[in-house]
Amino acid sequence: MHIVVAMRQLADLVEELEVNGDGTDIDRDFVKFVSNEWDEAALEEALTIKDESAASVTVVALDEPDVDQTLYAALAKGADRAVKLTGHDPSAWVRTRERAQRIASFLAHEEFDLVLTGVQAADDLDGQLAGILGSTLDIPHAAVVVGVELTGSSLRVAQELGGGLVGVSELELPAVLGVQAARQAPRYASITRIRQAMQTQKIEEQEVSLEVTTPQVTVRRLYPPEKQGGATMLTGSAKDVATEIVNILRSKGLV
Amino acid sequence: MAIAVLVVGERVAGESPDVTFELLGRGRELADALSGELAVVVVNDLDEGAQFGIADVLYVVDGMDSASYSAPQWEAAIGAVIQRVSPQVVLVSTGTVGIDLAGALATKFNAPLASYVIDVTAQGDKLVVTSQLYGGKLLSEGEIDAFPAFVSVLPGSLPVEKGRAQGSPRVEHIDAGDQLRLSKGRGTELREPDTSGVDITSAALLVSVGRGIGSKENLELVAELAEAMKAPLSASRPVIDQGWLPKPHQVGKSGKKVKPTVYLAFGISGAPEHLEGMRSAETIIACNTDPSAPIFEVAHYGTTLDLFDLVPELTDIVGG
Numbered sequence: 418m419h420i421v422v423a424m425r426q427l428a429d430l431v432e433e434l435e436v437n438g439d440g441t442d443i444d445r446d447f448v449k450f451v452s453n454e455w456d457e458a459a460l461e462e463a464l465t466i467k468d469e470s471a472a473s474v475t476v477v478a479l480d481e482p483d484v485d486q487t488l489y490a491a492l493a494k495g496a497d498r499a500v501k502l503t504g505h506d507p508s509a510w511v512r513t514r515e516r517a518q519r520i521a522s523f524l525a526h527e528e529f530d531l532v533l534t535g536v537q538a539a540d541d542l543d544g545q546l547a548g549i550l551g552s553t554l555d556i557p558h559a560a561v562v563v564g565v566e567l568t569g570s571s572l573r574v575a576q577e578l579g580g581g582l583v584g585v586s587e588l589e590l591p592a593v594l595g596v597q598a599a600r601q602a603p604r605y606a607s608i609t610r611i612r613q614a615m616q617t618q619k620i621e622e623q624e625v626s627l628e629v630t631t632p633q634v635t636v637r638r639l640y641p642p643e644k645q646g647g648a649t650m651l652t653g654s655a656k657d658v659a660t661e662i663v664n665i666l667r668s669k670g671l672v
Numbered sequence: 673m674a675i676a677v678l679v680v681g682e683r684v685a686g687e688s689p690d691v692t693f694e695l696l697g698r699g700r701e702l703a704d705a706l707s708g709e710l711a712v713v714v715v716n717d718l719d720e721g722a723q724f725g726i727a728d729v730l731y732v733v734d735g736m737d738s739a740s741y742s743a744p745q746w747e748a749a750i751g752a753v754i755q756r757v758s759p760q761v762v763l764v765s766t767g768t769v770g771i772d773l774a775g776a777l778a779t780k781f782n783a784p785l786a787s788y789v790i791d792v793t794a795q796g797d798k799l800v801v802t803s804q805l806y807g808g809k810l811l812s813e814g815e816i817d818a819f820p821a822f823v824s825v826l827p828g829s830l831p832v833e834k835g836r837a838q839g840s841p842r843v844e845h846i847d848a849g850d851q852l853r854l855s856k857g858r859g860t861e862l863r864e865p866d867t868s869g870v871d872i873t874s875a876a877l878l879v880s881v882g883r884g885i886g887s888k889e890n891l892e893l894v895a896e897l898a899e900a901m902k903a904p905l906s907a908s909r910p911v912i913d914q915g916w917l918p919k920p921h922q923v924g925k926s927g928k929k930v931k932p933t934v935y936l937a938f939g940i941s942g943a944p945e946h947l948e949g950m951r952s953a954e955t956i957i958a959c960n961t962d963p964s965a966p967i968f969e970v971a972h973y974g975t976t977l978d979l980f981d982l983v984p985e986l987t988d989i990v991g992g
């Protein structure tokens with residue numbers, strides 16, 4: 418069983434996001450990039466499968482800011498191999514349709530049984546990776562996956578359908594899954610383990626040369642939502658604010 | 673008349689989700705602007721055509737197993753309908769069914785797709801779409817000038833009542849048997865929601881906590897406040913996925929929809945999937961150290977205080 422986990426970097430949403438000069442993308446020079454949280458869930462699921470069977474796990478990512486950190490962390494957590502795809506501009510926005518084609522081009526030379534990736538990334542304007550990759554490779558796929566069960570050559574997945582309803586289905590292998598949550602919270606790799614991985618393991622680089630033309634949405638402008646002036650901001654010390662909040666609750670007879 | 677807009681009905685079990693009617697309402701406007709018909713497709717034969725009165729045509733795909741859900745089968749079925757009727761615009765939601773199908777079908781038909789859409793209009797021979805990116809921190813305004821175009825709309829973005837209308841659209845049955853036989857997946861089971869434990873949907877006050885709490889140990893702090901306020905503790909998805917609280921506590925798209933008198937949110941950013949579950953609370957009070965957190969867009973009162981400073985004060989006043 419060979420599992421490929423497709424991971425990527427994404428702007429850290431907890432930080433301030435500035436829009437660039439021409440107003441159509443985030444200002445990538447000033448953004449902190451971190452690993453996409455749902456890809457971390459996909460990696461965790463792959464490693465859990467590896468823990469219970471003899472699967473091998475390859476992690477693949479496009480060259481993007483600080484991606485080495487993500488790949489070494491994956492190796493430190495137990496992935497067998499890490500591959501970085503080059504051949505595009507690593508400092509630009511690679512849209513999901515193009516990303517899928519680049520990963521498909523890598524997978525064309527790989528034997529794999531399962532591809533796991535995160536259910537979404539916050540800049541998936543052109544759709545989410547799992548379905549696009551599945552369709553590009555012409556293999557089955559499922560998204561919003563919260564359960565993966567592999568028995569021999571069959572795959573059972575559980576998908577959240579909204580409102581708590583869960584759909585269970587069987588897919589033929591190979592397949593692509595967009596993981597929403599792994600069976601457990603993503604494991605942690607200590608700095609020491611990551612340093613060790615950096616010293617003892619190598620990230621493999623592969624160049625993908627590809628003319629990608631997919632029909633896509635043309636972004637006219639990217640902008641922060643106009644403040645609706647919704648929230649009245651409560652200021653002062655913690656005690657002042659707490660008093661105000663409790664007054665609101667009391668006025669409604671709630672406490 | 674040609675089909676201008678095809679709405680994908682996303683009902684798997686129970687009633688059609690609200691988002692289907694949001695899509696129908698907007699679909700009607702788009703179809704009129706594009707001078708074509710509005711169609712809706714459902715993949716299991718159901719006797720609720722009457723609800724789809726706003727549409728001109730209802731396509732029913734025959735031969736699907738309606739007791740379960742399978743992504744490849746739905747893709748095959750909807751793909752067969754698109755192939756057959758060649759709509760200009762396909763409307764789906766950014767929910768599970770939409771996430772499963774939209775990217776895959778757009779790729780298959782080599783067509784553009786706009787996702788996370790909160791607004792879509794026709795302007796001349798273009799579609800103009802507004803999408804919510806980066807967890808709601810930025811909006812993208814874009815245009816599409818190639819058809820068919822796929823548009824995936826975030827549930828809760830468009831008016832829903834407009835889409836509900838009595839009436840009887842023309843019903844056409846489509847046999848996707850050939851495509852379904854080739855599909856490499858099948859549904860086996862539908863599991864109903866877990867209804868054990870706490871019921872967060874009936875409380876007048878909810879103390880809700882997000883990833884900002886940092887750890888399971890820290891959760892105790894907010895649990896004490898909830899106890900002092902005699903209110904249930906609810907949470908955003910990461911808190912549940914980390915195993916800090918059981919699933920019945922989850923608010924949002926894949927959790928519960930809540931509508932308390934007051935929703936107190938601590939350390940919750942306000943991602944669209946969370947807002948989907950609580951935006952209709954009567955009063956929302958949010959505590960988040962990030963002044964640009966999207967939660968402040970829906971909150972009525974906000975504070976950028978650190979929750980670790982604010983919560984103990986609240987507990988003090990209420991409990992003491």
Ligand SMILES: Cc1cc2nc3c(=O)[nH]c(=O)nc-3n(C[C@H](O)[C@H](O)[C@H](O)COP(=O)(O)OP(=O)(O)OC[C@H]3O[C@@H](n4cnc5c(N)ncnc54)[C@H](O)[C@@H]3O)c2cc1C
Binds near residue numbers: 907977
């Ligand atoms: C298909 C799908 C379904 C989903 N369903 C749901 C769902 O049902 N419910 C749900 O909630 N999410 C859901 N999500 C996930 C959603 O996209 C977000 O990831 C999630 O809501 C983020 O949770 P959060 O706000 O707690 O965490 P974050 O976005 O990480 O926000 C944490 C916030 O805490 C603040 N903070 C940090 N420290 C402090 C402090 N000391 N004091 C005050 N504030 C602090 C930070 O500024 C930050 O804004 C779903 C996603 C997908 C793809």
Ligand SMILES: Nc1ncnc2c1ncn2[C@@H]1O[C@H](COP(=O)(O)O)[C@@H](O)[C@H]1O
Binds near residue numbers: 685765769770827
């Ligand atoms: N019965 C259902 N069948 C399929 N999808 C559903 C169903 N109920 C809700 N959803 C999906 O879950 C999300 C939330 O829907 P709702 O709970 O109606 O707001 C939407 O994106 C829907 O697509």
